[in-house]
Amino acid sequence: MFDIVIVANGNIPTKNDWSDIGYSLLVCTDGAAITLRQFDITPNIILGDFDSLGVDELSFPHSELQRSDDQETTDFEKALQYCLRFPDKKILCLGTLGGSADHAIYNLSLVTRYSDKLDLTLLNPTPEGHQWIFKLKANMRIYTPIKTIISFFPFHEATLNAPALEWPLTHTHITQLGSAAVRNRTTAEITDIECQGECLCFISTKHYPVVL
Template sequence: MSSHHIVRDDQEPALIIANGASCSPELMGQLLEWSPLIIVLDAAMDRVMQLGIKVDVLLGDFDRGYDPETYLSYQYPLEIIRIEDQNSTDLEKAFQYLIERGIPSANVVWGTGRRMDHTITNLTHIVKYSSQLKIVLLDDYSKVYRLPYHFEKWYPKDTPISLIPVGTATGIRTENLLYPLQEESLTLGYRTGSSNSVARDGVVKITYQSGDLLLMECTD
């Protein structure tokens, strides 16, 4: 795996490495190649070090009792950001850091799997910060992001797509999905748009009027 990244442009998405289930080396390598800034949450640092990844920012509350400066001899230069706010998760702290730096987008890996409460919370964070930061959560099977109210993207036929509301999303209309929606509502826990798919090669269009809707591009 590449131990460095080559892009230096804050308009490219930063990469945040959380502490959930690992992704494949192939996915990690693709993201590292195009990420201008690599942020690691403190609980994941030892795992990241074992992969030989060059880190730019180590961030968290460091409540596990170790001295983060011990990593400086292995990761130099390394910016260490200690935020002891217990009312926010370490992933939220990373989002806030990027917002303060004016970086508009972030990819997140190792943000799913392991503990279910962490996975669900990380998914809802996509919505919480969507007005300030474009966030994409990725693992080996899914790519998840909040849909804008008007969305268009080309997909090959049979691509699995799920529309998952956070709360209730209303006035949903779709084009080129196998199971179309026409001015309909979805509500988490009652009705979702899970396991839909692209009807034919071409552009998928999705619009909705209110609420928050996650799009999940999935593979088996």
């Protein structure tokens, strides 16, 4: 389903939440490496300045450690920059939300920025199950169960057309400081969305929705 999984040091889903997701490369930030070790998962690549790891915790004999002391970028952005060498791969990002709010907001902005170069999806665990987050393209078709919760958040504004929703969007202009489009629901198994501008889509389903 995905080619690469990036794990950042935020609210990392439990091992059971993503054990059925296939991937060929696992990249993690240094702070997330300890959690993966507790899950008995060995990352292929560990990135960061390693300031969050003690000497004893740096022992990952089967992982490639890539150190960067660049303080101008977060560890999650370092992982995204590393993955720029794989522009055609589908990438799932875990642990990007939760923890401090400023990191969470910045990580969402990173997904918006890097999605022009990478095929990115975030998985965020919620009390309702799984929330999948990705940047909208100009035209998208999404397959989900009927009554799936769907939200939209612009960076910083967008105009949306999405008729197959409980509250249909018809040339609806949304902004960060104005009109919102959150907690809507699908009314069909196929949802066609047109988007002008920069906008993230949030879908709450157990399984990754088919997105075309």
